[in-house]
Amino acid sequence: MIRLVGGEVRKLATTMLWLWMLLGAIAITAMFMSFVIGFDGTEGNPQPPLSTPEGQRNLFGVAGAAGVFVLILGIIAITGEFRHQTVTPTFLATPHRGRVVIAKLVTYALVGIGYGILVALFSIALALPWLSAKDIDLSLADNGIPGTIAGTIAGIAVYSVLGVGVGALIRNQIAAVVGSLVYLYVIEAFVSALPTIRDYYQYLPGGANAALTGATQPGTPLLEPWQGGLLLVAYGVVFAVAGTWFAVRRDVS
Amino acid sequence: MRAMGGRSVADESGQIVVSGLSKSFGTVKAVDNLSFTVPAGTITGFLGPNGAGKTTTLRCLLGLIGPNGGTATIGGRAYVDLPHPSATVGALLEASSFHPARSGRNHLRVYCAVNGFPDRRADEVLDLVGLSSAAKQKVKGYSMGMRQRLGLAAALLGDPKVLVLDEPANGLDPEGIAWLRRFLRRMAEEGRTILVSSHVLSEVEQTVDNVVIINRGSLVRQGSIAELAEHQGLTVVVRGPDLDPLVAALPEQAGVSRLDGSVRVTGLTTDEVGHLAFTERVELHELATERSDLEAIFFSLTGDTGPVEHFGGEGMQR
Numbered sequence: 001m002i003r004l005v006g007g008e009v010r011k012l013a014t015t016m017l018w019l020w021m022l023l024g025a026i027a028i029t030a031m032f033m034s035f036v037i038g039f040d041g042t043e044g045n046p047q048p049p050l051s052t053p054e055g056q057r058n059l060f061g062v063a064g065a066a067g068v069f070v071l072i073l074g075i076i077a078i079t080g081e082f083r084h085q086t087v088t089p090t091f092l093a094t095p096h097r098g099r100v101v102i103a104k105l106v107t108y109a110l111v112g113i114g115y116g117i118l119v120a121l122f123s124i125a126l127a128l129p130w131l132s133a134k135d136i137d138l139s140l141a142d143n144g145i146p147g148t149i150a151g152t153i154a155g156i157a158v159y160s161v162l163g164v165g166v167g168a169l170i171r172n173q174i175a176a177v178v179g180s181l182v183y184l185y186v187i188e189a190f191v192s193a194l195p196t197i198r199d200y201y202q203y204l205p206g207g208a209n210a211a212l213t214g215a216t217q218p219g220t221p222l223l224e225p226w227q228g229g230l231l232l233v234a235y236g237v238v239f240a241v242a243g244t245w246f247a248v249r250r251d252v253s
Numbered sequence: 254m255r256a257m258g259g260r261s262v263a264d265e266s267g268q269i270v271v272s273g274l275s276k277s278f279g280t281v282k283a284v285d286n287l288s289f290t291v292p293a294g295t296i297t298g299f300l301g302p303n304g305a306g307k308t309t310t311l312r313c314l315l316g317l318i319g320p321n322g323g324t325a326t327i328g329g330r331a332y333v334d335l336p337h338p339s340a341t342v343g344a345l346l347e348a349s350s351f352h353p354a355r356s357g358r359n360h361l362r363v364y365c366a367v368n369g370f371p372d373r374r375a376d377e378v379l380d381l382v383g384l385s386s387a388a389k390q391k392v393k394g395y396s397m398g399m400r401q402r403l404g405l406a407a408a409l410l411g412d413p414k415v416l417v418l419d420e421p422a423n424g425l426d427p428e429g430i431a432w433l434r435r436f437l438r439r440m441a442e443e444g445r446t447i448l449v450s451s452h453v454l455s456e457v458e459q460t461v462d463n464v465v466i467i468n469r470g471s472l473v474r475q476g477s478i479a480e481l482a483e484h485q486g487l488t489v490v491v492r493g494p495d496l497d498p499l500v501a502a503l504p505e506q507a508g509v510s511r512l513d514g515s516v517r518v519t520g521l522t523t524d525e526v527g528h529l530a531f532t533e534r535v536e537l538h539e540l541a542t543e544r545s546d547l548e549a550i551f552f553s554l555t556g557d558t559g560p561v562e563h564f565g566g567e568g569m570q571r
Contacts, residue, residue, distance in 0.1 A: 003369050007364070007366040014352075014355045015354045018356075085349065088346050091317060123262070252318065
């Protein structure tokens with residue numbers, strides 16, 4: 001299994017995809033955090049002000065948006081093999097296909113943690129000078145901020161695993177990527193906004209991630225962070241198990 | 254790495270046995286109760302027209318496709334049960350199963366890592382297929398021939414004693430095909446078992462010891478090249494201004510094809526054909542025997558009239 005994980009790391013390291021996805025993750029973090037800081041205190045902004053502990057947690061929580069890039073990275077980890085037919089040599093080298101999927105889950109959990117740490121470091125590097133320039137006191141050790149940052153890292157890591165699960169289930173790369181984006185940004189946004197059904201949003205992957213990162217959604221109930229984290233892991237495992245189940249049975253031709 | 258060469262031909266561990274193999278896709282029977290054996294240490298051509306079921310058979314053998322019935326084993330084991338598949342069997346399937354943005358060398362190093370082979374093995378096999386100069390180039394810049402060579406390099410990573418190659422000559426120029434022939438010969442001399450598929454007999458004719466010919470998913474003939482020519486026997490070439498009455502009078506079992514105004518008959522002797530021409534009062538300008546070339550045998554066995562029909566333009570096989 002260590003050899004298989006080594007192979008997966010090498011696959012990732014020998015194309016530029018990891019770098020583009022990392023830049024994307026950092027760019028979306030920069031954009032969301034800039035909105036939060038830039039519009040802080042403006043009239044009609046429903047976000048909690050940055051002078052409050054809640055507002056500071058929210059600021060670091062929005063970095064969880066970077067999860068979408070590791071989700072795509074995880075999806076491509078599997079769908080890319082089918083797209084470029086490298087799945088043939090992969091399954092020839094490891095005919096027990098479940099082991100391939102497990103190796104990818106392990107690899108991308110680790111990769112996701114790495115991305116999460118980099119995104120968290122970037123969010124701190126962006127927030128500290130900017131808030132100090134705005135004369136807002138910020139202590140990284142207080143106001144529950146360590147928990148939020150840990151939750152953000154965990155959320156990004158689990159999204160990576162979730163991506164591998166989705167890719168195993170939906171082998172078509174475009175369908176898997178577009179489907180996931182439409183789901184996250186259209187369907188879940190719809191569910192979280194519609195008063196009659198938004199109580200269920202907390203049980204969906206996006207809602208679980210929001211709970212984990214502590215990003216506030218005014219008016220929408222969320223689970224406790226640890227519950228959200230467990231739920232998100234459960235989603236990832238269910239997708240991966242289902243995907244593996246099918247991968248083992250499907251012909252590769 | 255195990256040293257190459259010096260393996261015993263009697264070693265059964267490289268034997269490929271396909272037994273009663275069947276696979277359907279929907280209502281299409283791609284492979285239908287197919288059985289054949291590839292003896293260890295031989296090089297066997299796996300022949301048949303496009304769509305005959307060659308690729309499906311090879312993918313079943315390699316555990317990529319689950320058959321509906323029957324078995325396919327290498328050294329007595331199904332592929333998934335091999336303890337070290339990459340060190341036992343090397344396979345080349347699609348013409349391109351590489352990430353376009355990854356270099357050839359890195360592609361191989363991925364599978365070195367997965368299989369626990371040392372990384373220098375990647376450079377060794379690149380050298381073996383003559384691709385060292387393009388090792389660090391991205392695969393998207395490779396020609397078709399270079400991709401085939403990279404595929405062969407990947408198959409050789411584990412120094413396997415069995416090679417399964419699906420249409421390795423596809424997309425190669427004549428020089429590349431000549432290279433491939435020399436390469437396969439060298440691999441065979443090292444004692445490997447090689448199963449190489451092709452839809453063109455002439456590509457492998459000079460290279461293989463044995464042939465397995467299939468058509469529509471079923472075995473047509475298995476044997477050595479010499480046996481194949483022997484069994485099919487002689488071809489009688491008949492020439493004359495109007496041969497239609499003669500062709501019409503030939504018995505059912507005779508194989509008939511037309512080429513440039515002549516008729517080629519298999520399954521009958523010159524005496525029998527000459528007698529028929531006499532009784533049908535057909536004017537003959539030539540009546541001769543010719544050892545049929547393998548290509549013609551191949552076409553007659555697979556029911557594909559092939560180039561004979563295309564070049565002759567006028568007739569069809571009866």
